[in-house]
Amino acid sequence: MPQRADQRLALARIPPNERGRGAETRERLLDAAERVFAERGFEGASMRAVTQAAGASVSAANYHFGSKQALLRATLLRCVGPLNERRLARLDALEVAAGGRPLELETIVEAFLRPVVEAHASSADATARFRQVAARLYSDPPDVVAAMKRELFGPVAARFVTALCAALPEKTREQIELGFQFSVGVMVHVISGHLVTVADPEDEAREGWTSRLSDESVLQQIIAYVAAGLRAAAGPRGGAR
Amino acid sequence: MPQRADQRLALARIPPNERGRGAETRERLLDAAERVFAERGFEGASMRAVTQAAGASVSAANYHFGSKQALLRATLLRCVGPLNERRLARLDALEVAAGGRPLELETIVEAFLRPVVEAHASSADATARFRQVAARLYSDPPDVVAAMKRELFGPVAARFVTALCAALPEKTREQIELGFQFSVGVMVHVISGHLVTVADPEDEAREGWTSRLSDESVLQQIIAYVAAGLRAAAGPRGGAR
DNA sequence: GTATGTTTCGAACGATCGTTCGAATTTGAA
DNA sequence: TTCAAATTCGAACGATCGTTCGAAACATAC
Numbered sequence: 001m002p003q004r005a006d007q008r009l010a011l012a013r014i015p016p017n018e019r020g021r022g023a024e025t026r027e028r029l030l031d032a033a034e035r036v037f038a039e040r041g042f043e044g045a046s047m048r049a050v051t052q053a054a055g056a057s058v059s060a061a062n063y064h065f066g067s068k069q070a071l072l073r074a075t076l077l078r079c080v081g082p083l084n085e086r087r088l089a090r091l092d093a094l095e096v097a098a099g100g101r102p103l104e105l106e107t108i109v110e111a112f113l114r115p116v117v118e119a120h121a122s123s124a125d126a127t128a129r130f131r132q133v134a135a136r137l138y139s140d141p142p143d144v145v146a147a148m149k150r151e152l153f154g155p156v157a158a159r160f161v162t163a164l165c166a167a168l169p170e171k172t173r174e175q176i177e178l179g180f181q182f183s184v185g186v187m188v189h190v191i192s193g194h195l196v197t198v199a200d201p202e203d204e205a206r207e208g209w210t211s212r213l214s215d216e217s218v219l220q221q222i223i224a225y226v227a228a229g230l231r232a233a234a235g236p237r238g239g240a241r
Numbered sequence: 242m243p244q245r246a247d248q249r250l251a252l253a254r255i256p257p258n259e260r261g262r263g264a265e266t267r268e269r270l271l272d273a274a275e276r277v278f279a280e281r282g283f284e285g286a287s288m289r290a291v292t293q294a295a296g297a298s299v300s301a302a303n304y305h306f307g308s309k310q311a312l313l314r315a316t317l318l319r320c321v322g323p324l325n326e327r328r329l330a331r332l333d334a335l336e337v338a339a340g341g342r343p344l345e346l347e348t349i350v351e352a353f354l355r356p357v358v359e360a361h362a363s364s365a366d367a368t369a370r371f372r373q374v375a376a377r378l379y380s381d382p383p384d385v386v387a388a389m390k391r392e393l394f395g396p397v398a399a400r401f402v403t404a405l406c407a408a409l410p411e412k413t414r415e416q417i418e419l420g421f422q423f424s425v426g427v428m429v430h431v432i433s434g435h436l437v438t439v440a441d442p443e444d445e446a447r448e449g450w451t452s453r454l455s456d457e458s459v460l461q462q463i464i465a466y467v468a469a470g471l472r473a474a475a476g477p478r479g480g481a482r
Numbered sequence: 483g484t485a486t487g488t489t490t491c492g493a494a495c496g497a498t499c500g501t502t503c504g505a506a507t508t509t510g511a512a
Numbered sequence: 513t514t515c516a517a518a519t520t521c522g523a524a525c526g527a528t529c530g531t532t533c534g535a536a537a538c539a540t541a542c
Contacts, residue, residue: 043284182427189426228473229466
């Protein structure tokens with residue numbers, strides 16, 4: 001990384017004019033950043049690649065965001081914010097619908113997972129790009145994204161862990177937190193498309209099942225897997241054996 | 242990436258003298274590469290950082306390995322090879338011990354997971370470093386490591402999927418492959434230390450539970466979680482509901 | 483000793499990186 | 513129109529990147 005960037009987060013110079021021509025290229029930059037960061041990661045993506053994909057100049061990007069890190073931050077915020085709102089809205093709706101305590105485990109898991117596969121507002125293929133961006137959050141250098149992770153996902157994670165605690169009263173909160181981590185791992189691994197490729201003798205040309213994530217059946221399988229795992233993970237002794 | 246590197250894998254010029262002073266710095270370079278690649282990722286780690294950590298020169302690294310990609314490849318091979326041998330040895334031992342068919346699911350999962358947490362031959366803290374390197378395999382730019390992934394993990398994955406099929410005869414191989422992907426996701430996420438940090442009001446200063454992975458109890462919880470998930474994932478209708 | 487081949491290193495090359503700067507261009511109000 | 517602010521751009525800066533090259537340092541056999 002050339003030129004110190006002064007360590008602190010560059011304090012994103014926010015241009016005053018919110019709409020107009022400026023805001024338009026601002027969003028074109030965010031779109032391109034979403035795409036390029038997703039494909040090449042933070043270190044792998046260059047400012048020039050992003051701005052070129054956006055049809056803008058490097059200086060324009062730095063004018064709007066202040067630094068590469070701040071651009072990543074803005075990109076993530078725009079992606080993840082609406083997603084988390086959906087998750088919380090779903091969970092809230094579930095809880096009010098069932099005035100009575102017991103909330104079925106699978107429905108909580110679904111509230112957490114389904115918003116990921118659903119297309120979200122901004123654009124049609126935004127989902128596909130978001131998947132990779134979110135996955136990158138868990139694979140880029142810790143010093144870059146550690147704080148962002150806590151900021152973006154901390155509150156919603158706490159909210160869901162609490163809901164899970166209510167649904168699994170026989171487990172400690174610590175156990176559930178651990179199980180929640182496992183579940184996030186499943187989600188991240190699937191949406192990032194990092195499959196293992198089982199290397200079955202014949203059929204080389206699979207590889208293409210990330211597209212199948214949008215399939216309802218795969219979502220159902222993830223929900224079933226995660227819910228069973230949460231129920232089981234070292235409970236008082238074998239939750240669902 | 243400056244200077245083309247000629248696209249093909251640089252064909253690692255293997256020095257003829259296998260032992261002697263040469264082989265020693267060769268291994269010091271691999272140790273350092275393990276550490277630095279783990280900490281900063283492939284793109285984030287510089288050749289100079291690696292060689293400096295190894296107390297060698299950049300030219301020495303290129304003399305022994307030929308290119309940065311080839312160095313990563315050699316590093317992964319040295320890490321993952323012994324690990325996979327352990328996994329397969331464990332699975333083999335299990336199968337001969339139980340001449341009768343039914344192999345308990347948990348023991349298969351354990352055969353896959355325990356070698357990761359165990360220290361392996363080369364050095365004491367090699368495990369800690371390996372964890373991150375293996376995790377990087379699932380987080381670095383696809384074009385760099387896609388082939389390596391299949392080469393390194395493909396056969397052992399196929400072997401384990403087959404064993405799982407025998408232990409879960411009521412499921413299709415496709416279902417089990419998917420569940421196996423989920424399980425790899427759990428493992429990768431945990432060993433890479435990308436926790437979500439639940440952001441509970443008080444206690445800011447946790448974060449340090451990656452060290453707890455070596456705890457036997459966490460391993461047990463992962464095994465329980467994964468086994469239950471595999472049993473459940475959209476079976477003939479709810480495996481462990 | 484010389485001769486041969488292996489190994490290491492410092493220096494340099496060309497390329498690309500993130501960022502900055504000053505001059506254009508555009509926008510919106512006076 | 514005129515002026516000031518907002519916005520974009522091209523060019524350049526300094527740093528760092530992966531890689532290459534030629535000369536030293538080292539080992540081993542004659």
